Amino acid sequence: MTSAEAAPFSLEPGEDIRQVRDWVHEFARDVVRPAAEEWDEREETPWPIIQEAAKIGLYSLDFFATQWLEPTGLGIPVAFEELFWGDAGIALSIVGTGLAAASVAATGTPEQVGEWVPQMFGTADEVKLGAFCASEPDAGSDVGSIRTRAVYDEAKDEWVLNGTKTWATNGGIANVHVVVASVYPELGSRGQASFIVPPDTPGLRQGQKFRKHGIRASHTAEVILEDVRIPGRLIVGGKERFDERIARAREGKRTKGQAALKTFETTRPAVGAMALGVARAAYEYALQYACEREQFGKKIGEFQAIAFKLADMKTRIDAARLMVWRAAWMARAGHDFANAEGSMAKLMASETAVHVTEEAIQILGGNGYTREYPVERMHRDSKIFTIFEGTSEIQRLVIGRAVTGLPIR
Numbered sequence: 001m002t003s004a005e006a007a008p009f010s011l012e013p014g015e016d017i018r019q020v021r022d023w024v025h026e027f028a029r030d031v032v033r034p035a036a037e038e039w040d041e042r043e044e045t046p047w048p049i050i051q052e053a054a055k056i057g058l059y060s061l062d063f064f065a066t067q068w069l070e071p072t073g074l075g076i077p078v079a080f081e082e083l084f085w086g087d088a089g090i091a092l093s094i095v096g097t098g099l100a101a102a103s104v105a106a107t108g109t110p111e112q113v114g115e116w117v118p119q120m121f122g123t124a125d126e127v128k129l130g131a132f133c134a135s136e137p138d139a140g141s142d143v144g145s146i147r148t149r150a151v152y153d154e155a156k157d158e159w160v161l162n163g164t165k166t167w168a169t170n171g172g173i174a175n176v177h178v179v180v181a182s183v184y185p186e187l188g189s190r191g192q193a194s195f196i197v198p199p200d201t202p203g204l205r206q207g208q209k210f211r212k213h214g215i216r217a218s219h220t221a222e223v224i225l226e227d228v229r230i231p232g233r234l235i236v237g238g239k240e241r242f243d244e245r246i247a248r249a250r251e252g253k254r255t256k257g258q259a260a261l262k263t264f265e266t267t268r269p270a271v272g273a274m275a276l277g278v279a280r281a282a283y284e285y286a287l288q289y290a291c292e293r294e295q296f297g298k299k300i301g302e303f304q305a306i307a308f309k310l311a312d313m314k315t316r317i318d319a320a321r322l323m324v325w326r327a328a329w330m331a332r333a334g335h336d337f338a339n340a341e342g343s344m345a346k347l348m349a350s351e352t353a354v355h356v357t358e359e360a361i362q363i364l365g366g367n368g369y370t371r372e373y374p375v376e377r378m379h380r381d382s383k384i385f386t387i388f389e390g391t392s393e394i395q396r397l398v399i400g401r402a403v404t405g406l407p408i409r
Contacts, residue, residue, distance in 0.1 A: 011325075017070065017078050024079045027058060028086025036087035039217035040377055045173065046090050046217050047127070053094050054124045061121045064098055068105075073332025077273035077324050084277025088381035089217030091274065096169040096218060097121060100130030100178045102267055103194055107237045116196050120176045131174035133165035133223050140167070141394045143180070144188040148225065150181035150195055150235075157232040159195055161225045164207065167388070171221040172206020175199045178236065179225065183246075190249040194236035203228035214380035267389060268342040269327040272349035275385040276321055279349070279356040282378040283313045286360035306363055313356045320349040340395075340402035347395035350385035357382040 013021070031052055039046045053059035067075030083091040101117045108116075120130030139145040148163025161181055165171065177197040184191030197204055207222030235242055287310055290301035300306050327345035330337065337343070357379040361368035368375050386392045400408045 011322075013074055013078060014072065017072070017074055020067065020075065021078045021082055024058065024082040025085070027053065027056065028083050028091075032083070032086030032090050036090060036217075036374070036377065037371075040087075040089055041216075043211060043216040045219045046093055049090050050094055051124075051127055054122075054127050057124075059094050059097075059121065059127065060124070061101070061118050064101060064121075068102075071332070073269075073328040073330070074325055076270050077276075077328045080270055080273040081277040081280065081321075084274045085281045086277075087217070088274065088278050088378070088384075089215040091277070092169065092215050092218035095274075097130040097174070098270075099169065099267060100132040100174070100176065103132050103178050104196065104236055107194070109238050112196065112234075112236060112238075116176055116198075119199070120174075122175070128175040129170045129173060131168050131170040131172075131177045131223070133168045133171060133177055134180040135167040136164060137166050141391055143192075146180060146182050146189075146192060147185075148179065148181040149185070150183050150193065152183070152232065152239075153229075156229075158229045159232060159235060161195060161197070161203075161228040161230070163225050165223040165225070166207075167210070167220060168223050170219055171223040172209075173219055173221075177204060177223060179223070183242075187246070187249050191246065193242050195230060196234040196236060197225075197228060197230055198234070201228055201230060213383060214377070215384050268346040269324050269331060271385065271389050272320065272324040272327070272345040275346075275349040275353035275382065276317065276324060278378050278382050278385070279313075279317050279320070279353040282353075282357040282360035282375050282382075283310070283317060285373075285375055285378075286310065286313070286363040289364055300363070309359050309363060313359055316352045317356060320345075320352040323348050338402065340399040343390065343395040343398040343402075346385075346390065347392055347399070350382075351392060353382040353385050354379075 031049060035046065035049055039049070050059055057063055064076075067079050070076075080091070080095065083094065097120050101120050104117055105113055120128060122128030134143065134146075136146055136148060139147065146163075148161065148165065151160045152158075153160055161179060163181065165179065168177075171177070176199060179195050179197055180192055181195055182192050203226045205224050205226075207224045209219065209221040212220060232239060287301075290306050290310060291299055293300045301310070323341075323345040327337070327341045330341055357375060360375040361379055364373055364375055367373050370376060390398070397408060400406075
C-alpha cells in the first residue's frame with residue numbers, strides 16, 4: 001500500500017473498538033470493582049469472577065483472538081486498559097492465560113495453535129487456564145542463563161524436561177503450561193525453545209505460591225519439572241524449524257527472536273495498557289476527591305499544589321497512552337521496532353502508573369494511606385509493571401542498544 005492509498009490518520013478509535021471498550025468498562029465497573037478489595041485480602045484466584053467473564057465471552061479464545069487481530073492494533077490495549085481500571089489483580093487473573101496463548105500463537109505451528117490454545121481457555125461451563133513459564137530463581141532478566149533443560153529422547157520421540165520455574169502467573173494451577181527450556185546451553189538464549197506441557201502430565205507440580213505486595217488476586221507460583229516427558233511434536237514451532245535455527249546459530253548467523261524474547265516483544269504494549277488502566281483509575285479517584293474534599297474553607301483542588309499534581313498526572317497518562325497505541329499499531333502493521341518502541345511504551349506506562357498512584361495517595365493524605373480507600377491498593381498493584389515482562393532497567397537497556405547500535409551492558 002502506497003502512502004496515497006493509506007487510510008486517513010486518526011486517533012479516534014473506530015466504532016467496533018468503542019463498543020468493546022464500553023462493554024469491558026461495564027464489566028469492570030459492575031463486576032470487578034465491587035469484588036476487588038475482597039480478593040486482594042483473600043489472595044486467592046477469583047474463580048467466580050473469571051467464570052462471570054467466561055459467561056459473557058470476555059474470558060474466551062474468541063475475544064482474545066478478535067481483539068488481537070483487530071486491524072488497527074488497538075483492540076487489546078483498549079480492552080486491557082478498561083479491565084485493569086477495574087482492578088489489576090482480578091484483571092491479571094482474567095488475562096494471564098493470554099501470555100501463554102500468545103507464546104504459542106506467535107511461533108507455534110498451525111496445528112499447535114489449533115490444538116492447544118483453545119485448551120488454555122476451556123469453555124464458559126468449564127473454565128481452564130494457561131501459564132507461561134520463563135523466569136527461574138537464577139534467571140530473571142537474564143533469560144540466557146535459563147537452566148531448565150529439555151533433552152530429546154530420540155528412541156521414544158519425547159522431550160524430557162527438568163528444572164524449576166518461578167514467578168509463573170497461573171503456575172501449577174493452569175491446565176496447559178508453556179515452558180521455556182534450554183536444549184543447547186552453550187548457545188545461550190539461541191539454544192532455547194518453548195515446550196507445551198499438556199494437562200495432568202506426570203512430573204509437573206506447583207512449588208511455592210508467592211505472597212505478593214500487589215496483584216494479590218493473581219496466582220503466582222513456582223513450577224517444578226521432574227523428568228516431565230512430552231511428545232516430540234510439542235516443541236513450539238516444531239522440531240524441524242528449531243533444528244534449522246540451531247544450525248544457523250552454530251554457523252554464527254543471526255537467528256530470529258528466541259522463545260521468551262519473542263513472546264515479551266509482542267506483549268509489551270499490552271502490558272503498558274494494563275499499567276495505564278491502574279494509573280487512570282487512581283487519577284480519576286484522586287480528581288473526584290480533590291473536587292469534593294474541603295480544607296481551609298475551599299476544595300483542595302483549588303489549591304495550586306493539588307491542581308498541578310492532577311495536571312501532571314493527566315498529562316503523563318495521556319502521553320503514555322499515545323506511546324502504547326503507537327507501539328500496538330506498529331506491531332499490528334508489521335513495522336519493526338527500530339527504536340524499541342514496544343519497550344518505550346512499556347517503560348513509560350509502567351513508571352507513569354507508579355508515579356500517578358503515589359501522587360493519588362499524596363492527594364488523599366492520611367486517607368490515601370489506609371485500606372479504606374482504593375488508591376492504596378492501586379499503588380501496591382502498580383509496582384509490578386516496572387518489574388515483570390522486563391524491568392524498567394532492561395527496557396532502558398533495550399532502548400539504549402536500539403538507538404545507539406552499541407552493545408551496551
